[in-house]
Amino acid sequence: MKPELVIFDCDGVLVDSEPIANRVLAECLTELGLHTTAExxxxxxxxxxxxxxxSRAEAKLGRALPADFRASFRGRVFAAFERELTPIPHVAEAVAQLVLPHCVASNSHPDWIRATLRRTGLLPLFEGRIFSAEQVQRGKPHPDLFLHAARSLGKAPETCVVIEDTTVGVAAAVAAGMPVLGFAQQNDPQALETAGARVFDDMRALPALLAELGTLS
Ligand SMILES: [Mg+2]
Incomplete structure (x- = not known):
C-alpha cells in the first residue's frame, strides 16, 4: 500500500487541547453538581x-444539563485556548515536510477545529481540507467521518493513513479499513496498540513512519 492521503485527528494530534478541554469540562460539570476531576x-x-x-454526563447526573451548556462550555474553552493553547511539539514541521496530501478529520465542531488551528498557526496547512463529525451521521468511533474525508478528496480508504491519539479514533480508522498510527505522547500506548494502531510518541518520527508504510507492502 502506498499512502495517498494522511488524515490527522485534531485534538491531541495537532493541538495540545485535551488537557485544557478536560480541565474546563471538569470545572463546568462540577459546578453543575457532578463532581469531576480533569483525570x-x-x-x-x-x-x-x-x-x-x-449524554454521558446527563446519565451520571440523572438529569439534563442546562440548555445553554454547549454554548457556555465552548465559550469557556475557547477563552482558555486563547490564553494557553499550543501546537503538539514538532507537528508543524512534520506536516510541512509531508509530500502527501493531508487533511484534518475531527469529532469536534468546525468552529472548534478552526479556532484551535488558527490559534496555533496551523490553519494554513489544512485550509480547505477540514472535516468535522458535524458533516456525517455518526462521529468516531464509527468510520463515517474518515470515509467522508477520503471520498471528498477522491482517495480509496486503504490508501489513507490516519494519525490518532485516542482509542475512539483508532477504532474509527480500523472500522474504515485505514492503517492507523497512534500518537501516544499523553495517552496509554498499550491501549492504542491493542485498538489496532502502530504507536509512536514523537512527531519528528512521522515522515519516516509514513515512508516506511509505503515500502512495507
Ligand atoms: Mg484526539
Missing part, C-alpha cells in the same frame, strides 16, 4: 463528540 474527564469523555459527552 475523570480524560478517562470518561476524551475523544468523544460534545453531544456524546453531554
Amino acid at each position: 475523570d474527564a480524560a478517562r470518561d469523555y476524551m475523544g468523544a463528540s460534545l453531544e456524546t459527552c453531554i
Whole structure:
C-alpha cells in the first residue's frame, strides 16, 4: 500500500487541547453538581463528540444539563485556548515536510477545529481540507467521518493513513479499513496498540513512519 492521503485527528494530534478541554469540562460539570476531576474527564469523555459527552454526563447526573451548556462550555474553552493553547511539539514541521496530501478529520465542531488551528498557526496547512463529525451521521468511533474525508478528496480508504491519539479514533480508522498510527505522547500506548494502531510518541518520527508504510507492502 502506498499512502495517498494522511488524515490527522485534531485534538491531541495537532493541538495540545485535551488537557485544557478536560480541565474546563471538569470545572463546568462540577459546578453543575457532578463532581469531576480533569483525570475523570480524560478517562470518561476524551475523544468523544460534545453531544456524546453531554449524554454521558446527563446519565451520571440523572438529569439534563442546562440548555445553554454547549454554548457556555465552548465559550469557556475557547477563552482558555486563547490564553494557553499550543501546537503538539514538532507537528508543524512534520506536516510541512509531508509530500502527501493531508487533511484534518475531527469529532469536534468546525468552529472548534478552526479556532484551535488558527490559534496555533496551523490553519494554513489544512485550509480547505477540514472535516468535522458535524458533516456525517455518526462521529468516531464509527468510520463515517474518515470515509467522508477520503471520498471528498477522491482517495480509496486503504490508501489513507490516519494519525490518532485516542482509542475512539483508532477504532474509527480500523472500522474504515485505514492503517492507523497512534500518537501516544499523553495517552496509554498499550491501549492504542491493542485498538489496532502502530504507536509512536514523537512527531519528528512521522515522515519516516509514513515512508516506511509505503515500502512495507
Ligand atoms: Mg484526539
